[in-house]
Amino acid sequence: MTPAIALVLLGLVDAAFSGFRAYAGTDARIRKQRFNARAAVRGLAVGAVLLLAPVLTAVLLLMTARDQGRTYDRLTAGGFGYLLPLTVYATAVLLSLAAYFALPFRASTLATVVGLGPLTLLRPLALAAACLGAVLNGGGGSALLVGTIAGAAVLCVEPAVHRRWYRHVQ
Amino acid sequence: MPLLEISDLITAVEPRSAHRLPVRRADVIRQLRESGDERAARLVAELPVDQDGVLDPHAVDRLLISVHTELQRLNEELRIGHRLVHLLGPLFTAIRSTAGQQGPYRLVDVGCGLGYAIRWLAATNALGADVELVGVDLDAALVGEADRLARAEDLDCRFVHGNAFDLPEAATVYISTGVLHHFRGPALAEFFQAQAASPALAFCHFDIAATRLAPIGARIFHRARMRNPLGRHDGVVSALRAHSDETLLRAAAVPGIRPLLYEPRGAVNPFCTTLRPIIGVRPHLEAPLRSALGRDARRIVGPEQLAEAGRR
Numbered sequence: 001m002t003p004a005i006a007l008v009l010l011g012l013v014d015a016a017f018s019g020f021r022a023y024a025g026t027d028a029r030i031r032k033q034r035f036n037a038r039a040a041v042r043g044l045a046v047g048a049v050l051l052l053a054p055v056l057t058a059v060l061l062l063m064t065a066r067d068q069g070r071t072y073d074r075l076t077a078g079g080f081g082y083l084l085p086l087t088v089y090a091t092a093v094l095l096s097l098a099a100y101f102a103l104p105f106r107a108s109t110l111a112t113v114v115g116l117g118p119l120t121l122l123r124p125l126a127l128a129a130a131c132l133g134a135v136l137n138g139g140g141g142s143a144l145l146v147g148t149i150a151g152a153a154v155l156c157v158e159p160a161v162h163r164r165w166y167r168h169v170q
Numbered sequence: 171m172p173l174l175e176i177s178d179l180i181t182a183v184e185p186r187s188a189h190r191l192p193v194r195r196a197d198v199i200r201q202l203r204e205s206g207d208e209r210a211a212r213l214v215a216e217l218p219v220d221q222d223g224v225l226d227p228h229a230v231d232r233l234l235i236s237v238h239t240e241l242q243r244l245n246e247e248l249r250i251g252h253r254l255v256h257l258l259g260p261l262f263t264a265i266r267s268t269a270g271q272q273g274p275y276r277l278v279d280v281g282c283g284l285g286y287a288i289r290w291l292a293a294t295n296a297l298g299a300d301v302e303l304v305g306v307d308l309d310a311a312l313v314g315e316a317d318r319l320a321r322a323e324d325l326d327c328r329f330v331h332g333n334a335f336d337l338p339e340a341a342t343v344y345i346s347t348g349v350l351h352h353f354r355g356p357a358l359a360e361f362f363q364a365q366a367a368s369p370a371l372a373f374c375h376f377d378i379a380a381t382r383l384a385p386i387g388a389r390i391f392h393r394a395r396m397r398n399p400l401g402r403h404d405g406v407v408s409a410l411r412a413h414s415d416e417t418l419l420r421a422a423a424v425p426g427i428r429p430l431l432y433e434p435r436g437a438v439n440p441f442c443t444t445l446r447p448i449i450g451v452r453p454h455l456e457a458p459l460r461s462a463l464g465r466d467a468r469r470i471v472g473p474e475q476l477a478e479a480g481r482r
Contacts, residue, residue, distance in 0.1 A: 025243035025395065028284050028319050030293040105252040106442040112247055113387055113441050120394040162397075 003079035004058075010086055011051045011150065012044060015157045019043015021120070022161035042165060047157045054150035061142050071142060078139015082147045085129035093119050127151035171206045173411050175404040176214060177237065178352060180230050183308045188332045190310065192224045213399055231311035235284070237401040238312060241348075242286045244395055244405075248444055250347055250376070251290035255297070257374055257432060257447060260462035261343060262297055264455050265371055267462075273300030278341035280334040280375075281349040282307050285316030285327070292320070292327040303327035304341070306334040340369040347445065350377035350418065351411040358413065358421040362450065366424040372451040378412040379433070381440040385409045418448040419473045428453045430470045437469065 023039030058075055065071035096115025100108045131151060134143040179198045182191040195217060202211040217233070218226040245251075258277070265275060277297065279288045282305030292303050303326070307313045310331045317329040330337065334344065344365050353361050365373050378384055388409035392402045413421075415434045422429035427450040433443045449470070451459055460467040 025240040025397065028239045028242050028286070028315070029323055030286075030289050030319075030325070031323060105249040105256070106439075109248055109444060110439065110441045113391070113444065116247075117391045117394045121390065 002076055003083045004055075006083055007079060007086075007150070008051060008055070010083075010090060011154055012047055013090075014154050015047020015051070016040040016044045018047065018154070018157035019161050022158045023166050026162075026166040039161070039165075042161050043157055046160050046164075047154065050153040050156055050160070051150065053153050054146050057149050058146045061146070074138065074140050075143055075146065077137050078134035078143020078147065081133035081135070081137025081139055082130045082143065082150075083133075084137075085126055085133050089119070089122070089126040089129075124151075124155060127155065171204075172354075173407050174202060174205050174207065174210070175352070175407050175411070176202070176210050176400050177234060177404050180214065180217065180225055181234070181309060185308065186333060186336070188308045188310070190227065193230075194223050195219045195225050196223055198225070210403055213403065233398075233400065234309065235311060235315050237396075237398050237404070238284045238315075240396045240398055240401050241405075242284055244391065245286050245347065247395070250287065250445065251294065251296070253376065253445065253447075254287055254291065254345065254347070254374075255294075256466075257449065257463075258291075258297055258343070258345070260464075260466075261372055261374060261449075261451075261455075261459055262301060263462040264451075264458035265342065266300075267458050268454060274302050275300060275342035276302045276304060276339060277343050277345060278334055278337065278370075279303075279305040280344055280346040281352070282316060282329065282346075283309075283312050285313075285320065285329055287345065287347050288327045288329070289316070289320055289323070289325050292325040293323065301342075304337070305329045306332060306337065308333065335364045335368060342371055344368075344370055344373040345375065347376045348378065348408065350375050350413055350448070351408055354411075358417070359424070362422045362427070362429075363424050365450065366427045372449065372455060373427075374447050374449050376445045376447045377418075378409050379435060379440065379443050379446045380412040380414045381435055381443075383440045384412060384444075387444065415476060419476060422448050422450050423473060424450075426452065428456050428472065430456070430472055431476065433469050434471050434476055437471070 017040070019039045019042045020036055022043060023035065027035060061075065062068055062071055092115065096111045096119060099111035100116060103111065131144055131147045134147040179201060180193055182193050183189060184191060195214060198214050199211045202214060218229045220226060262275065277291070279285065282288055285305035288303045288305040291297055305313070305316055305327065313329045313331040320327055320329065350358065385406060388406045392405035396402050396405065415431050419429050419431055430449040430451065431446070432449060433446040460470065463470070
């Protein structure tokens with residue numbers, strides 16, 4: 001069993017949200033569901049490209065390793081260690097989102113103020129925790145390298161989408 | 171030392187005529203430095219000026235439109251539109267039930283900025299077809315942008331550049347969102363007096379709830395949701411400048427108006443109430459408003475209930 005698929009899916013979902021955030025606050029129209037969706041797709045596309053970096057790094061590490069089996073095992077262990085904090089974070093985000101959309105406006109404010117707002121700021125911290133998890137779970141330097149590149153990739157999606165499509169939008 | 175918002179200082183208009191006045195960058199920087207806000211002074215120092223040191227009005231307009239667009243995102247996320255309708259719906263029900271004549275009624279948003287509240291109400295038709303929606307602001311650039319946005323989406327509302335209390339047609343209800351904390355000292359009571367002196371039947375002004383959580387919440391939220399440093403700065407300062415419940419009720423206690431506060435501090439979860447309104451109604455409207463609000467009427471307090479709660 002490999003954590004790679006779950007990690008890539010998580011990265012792509014995060015990229016879609018990053019695309020939305022890159023667009024949010026640049027358009028004062030009222031009806032903008034279509035534009036929100038487009039921004040999410042743009043985030044997804046940019047994220048898909050950027051996430052090739054950790055994938056290629058992992059492949060390169062495997063191809064150049066003297067003991068491929070051991071390297072694969074270490075990357076797998078590191079991947080699971082990386083996944084755990086991110087799963088906790090993603091669960092908190094999804095619960096906040098569900099509360100935001102399902103509950104009346106007062107409670108949805110709570111979901112935003114306590115959940116969605118602070119959680120956005122905590123993304124780098126969640127990724128740092130994921131890197132730590134990768135090391136602590138036996139991933140070693142190779143898992144830390146892949147994890148760091150993956151973290152940098154997902155953190156770059158929002159600024160990249162904003163700069164490419166929304167910087168001069170009023 | 172007084173807390174100052176950059177956006178209040180970089181534009182100036184003559185209040186009656188709404189004519190724009192030149193603003194010298196050095197004067198703004200001096201004011202900010204005197205108030206001990208070096209960071210804000212640095213932000214203003216980056217703004218372009220002409221050869222006389224006067225801030226470039228076009229650059230300032232672009233900046234303020236950009237900041238207000240980001241601010242709208244916050245309003246969307248905090249569902250300000252729903253909060254407005256939650257009170258304005260029952261308020262218009264009360265007005266319709268007591269008014270001698272049929273509509274149309276007129277809702278005027280004072281200091282509307284980009285007109286988010288008015289445009290959202292128009293897009294959702296939440297108050298009914300008999301309520302005309304008007305946004306007014308002294309800032310020509312913001313009103314112009316609000317008008318452009320409304321026309322782009324074919325929304326049934328209009329925007330006026332000028333003083334909300336000098337409109338040729340009387341307002342039935344005045345509203346605002348995030349405006350009250352800009353009025354300091356006697357200007358706050360004067361703001362309410364102007365409405366009491368008008369033919370308006372009620373007002374409902376939302377502003378930041380002055381809780382202990384507000385400044386830190388504003389800091390986190392503006393950091394998470396706004397890119398523009400000016401917007402982040404002013405957002406936090408706004409929370410620090412928010413008027414207390416007592417101040418608002420005192421200022422709104424003007425002849426001919428029954429002042430009421432919705433969701434006072436201490437009675438609600440501060441995490442759920444980032445903005446709360448001060449309401450003013452003609453005395454005959456209080457009972458029908460409470461009736462139209464149903465169970466939510468328990469969230470409304472007058473000055474006497476607030477004083478009593480303070481004694482407990």
